[in-house]
Amino acid sequence: xxxxxxxxxxxxxxxxxxxxxxxxxxxxxxxxxxxxxxxxxxxxxxxxxxxxxxxxxxxxxxxxxxxxxxxxxxxxxxxxxxxxxxxxxxxxxxxxxxxxxxxxxxxxxxxxxxxxxxxxxxxxxxxxxxxxxxxxxxxxxxxxxxxxxxxxxxxxxxxxxxxxxxxxxxxxxxxxxxxxxxxxxxxxxxxxxxxxxxxxxxxxxxxxxxxxxxxxxxxxxxxxxxxxxxxxxxxxxxxxxxxxxxxxxxxxxxxxxxxxxxx
Amino acid sequence: xxxxxxxxxxxxxxxxxxxxxxxxxxxxxxxxxxxxxxxxxxxxxxxxxxxxxxxxxxxxxxxxxxxxxxxxxxxxxxxxxxxxxxxxxxxxxxxxxxxxxxxxxxxxxxxxxxxxxxxxxxxxxxxxxxxxxxxxxxxxxxxxxxxxxxxxxxxxxxxxxxxxxxxxxxxxxxxxxxxxxxxxxxxxxxxxxxxxxxxxxxxxxxxxxxxxxxxxxxxxxxxxxxxxxxxxxxxxxxxxxxxxxxxxxxxxxxxxxxxxxxxxxxxxxxxxxxxxxxxxxxxx
Numbered sequence: 001x002x003x004x005x006x007x008x009x010x011x012x013x014x015x016x017x018x019x020x021x022x023x024x025x026x027x028x029x030x031x032x033x034x035x036x037x038x039x040x041x042x043x044x045x046x047x048x049x050x051x052x053x054x055x056x057x058x059x060x061x062x063x064x065x066x067x068x069x070x071x072x073x074x075x076x077x078x079x080x081x082x083x084x085x086x087x088x089x090x091x092x093x094x095x096x097x098x099x100x101x102x103x104x105x106x107x108x109x110x111x112x113x114x115x116x117x118x119x120x121x122x123x124x125x126x127x128x129x130x131x132x133x134x135x136x137x138x139x140x141x142x143x144x145x146x147x148x149x150x151x152x153x154x155x156x157x158x159x160x161x162x163x164x165x166x167x168x169x170x171x172x173x174x175x176x177x178x179x180x181x182x183x184x185x186x187x188x189x190x191x192x193x194x195x196x197x198x199x200x201x202x203x204x205x206x207x208x209x210x211x212x213x214x215x216x217x218x219x220x221x222x223x224x225x226x227x228x229x230x231x232x233x234x235x236x237x238x239x240x241x242x243x244x245x246x247x248x249x250x251x252x253x254x255x256x257x258x259x260x261x262x263x
Numbered sequence: 264x265x266x267x268x269x270x271x272x273x274x275x276x277x278x279x280x281x282x283x284x285x286x287x288x289x290x291x292x293x294x295x296x297x298x299x300x301x302x303x304x305x306x307x308x309x310x311x312x313x314x315x316x317x318x319x320x321x322x323x324x325x326x327x328x329x330x331x332x333x334x335x336x337x338x339x340x341x342x343x344x345x346x347x348x349x350x351x352x353x354x355x356x357x358x359x360x361x362x363x364x365x366x367x368x369x370x371x372x373x374x375x376x377x378x379x380x381x382x383x384x385x386x387x388x389x390x391x392x393x394x395x396x397x398x399x400x401x402x403x404x405x406x407x408x409x410x411x412x413x414x415x416x417x418x419x420x421x422x423x424x425x426x427x428x429x430x431x432x433x434x435x436x437x438x439x440x441x442x443x444x445x446x447x448x449x450x451x452x453x454x455x456x457x458x459x460x461x462x463x464x465x466x467x468x469x470x471x472x473x474x475x476x477x478x479x480x481x482x483x484x485x486x487x488x489x490x491x492x493x494x495x496x497x498x499x500x501x502x503x504x505x506x507x508x509x510x511x512x513x514x515x516x517x518x519x520x521x522x523x524x525x526x527x528x529x530x531x532x533x534x535x536x537x538x539x540x541x542x543x544x545x546x547x
């Protein structure tokens with residue numbers, strides 16, 4: 001990576017503003033067409049993530065800010081959350097784009113999404129989504145019931161965790177076989193699994209457990225969490241991957257590409 | 264200050280009547296919505312939830328926002344309300360003084376106890392549901408008040424008046440203009456698809472979704488080229504993102520009624536806090 005000092009240009013600001021608008025429109029459409037019922041603004045297929053997560057990889061903090069502001073406005077309208085609730089909740093999408101942005105910059109990996117074996121990239125979503133959802137279900141069952149009630153929940157937990165981890169690991173290996181191993185391995189972990197899980201935890205917790213005050217009852221935490229994570233995993237594994245493969249070479253040739261955090 | 268179309272008008276075409284509320288300074292209007300948001304924090308029982316709902320509705324009325332327009336969203340509101348009620352009934356077992364309905368859906372003998380999933384409707388679970396639903400309606404009304412009384416131009420003028428850098432003012436302005444640009448680009452891409460033989464009328468929902476998702480790639484490419492054109496235009500005019508312009512065509516300063524409204528907004532938060540502290544027994 002170049003160490004030459006770069007400055008924020010109009011290109012960064014203008015594309016950030018447009019990307020925020022696009023993410024907002026897609027967020028509204030997703031939450032209306034594929035809602036997680038009972039949780040306004042939450043979608044079981046949040047297509048907007050396919051815009052601001054790749055943007056986080058290409059544009060660093062601008063992508064994270066696009067995620068934050070689009071989610072903030074989505075919280076205000078049409079979800080109807082208050083200013084304060086939206087401001088806290090919107091960090092979910094900020095985190096989602098910040099994780100891949102930080103991963104590629106801190107580990108100094110130059111994103112090269114050129115596909116060498118496309119069939120592995122096509123199989124990747126099935127393994128990554130299936131494995132992570134199974135892992136998540138196992139943990140939820142263990143926390144809710146296994147820890148206090150024991151069998152048969154602990155057996156389900158053990159099988160779900162082993163099978164889920166194995167499937168997710170196969171997904172990561174498939175990603176590494178699809179193209180440049182560093183780019184793809186990092187993308188599956190820090191661009192699909194971690195963003196979906198961490199933003200799901202923050203988003204559903206600030207909707208149901210901790211906010212000023214949480215707009216929804218605490219009992220909705222688990223359904224919202226599972227809907228959120230599953231939806232984001234599918235979108236990131238399928239749509240965001242396609243965006244990254246198709247547009248990374250184009251974006252890297254333009255002035256919107258950010259090597260550091262802001263410039 | 265002249266009345267400019269509110270953000271709601273830009274989003275959904277909701278016409279807002281001109282009232283003296285609309286003439287308040289943009290910061291005052293933001294502060295009023297913020298005070299309602301803060302008051303929600305102190306709503307813990309039905310009387311305070313109903314009071315906040317009435318206050319939010321009254322402010323919308325004073326601001327000239329036609330609440331009848333919400334009728335279009337009644338289905339969405341009803342589904343949210345019913346799912347919150349279902350969440351309380353299915354997932355939370357809140358016993359009360361009176362039990363109206365109780366039924367065990369699922370029972371499993373586990374190693375260290377019994378897992379029971381039961382439906383329980385009690386007076387307390389109904390009261391909790393009513394508080395949550397009322398609070399959601401208050402939240403919706405406070406968001407409507409904000410978006411129905413503030414316009415994108417007012418926000419930009421407010422930022423200019425506060426001597427914010429050009430970069431920030433332009434980002435806010437472009438965010439609002441970005442919706443129209445995106446929709447227009449989307450129709451361009453859709454027309455191009457139709458010209459190549461894609462028939463949207465004969466497609467299943469899933470196929471339509473797949474096609475629309477594919478359209479994201481050209482849409483993003485259009486976004487980059489549009490950003491490039493605007494950036495070049497700005498640079499050609501010699502404006503840098505950090506430029507600060509001392510003069511402004513639109514001048515707006517807080518007036519007497521703004522100060523009265525600000526005091527009122529602070530009093531509302533204080534009142535809700537006082538009531539919540541009184542109910543919680545923090546003060547006597």
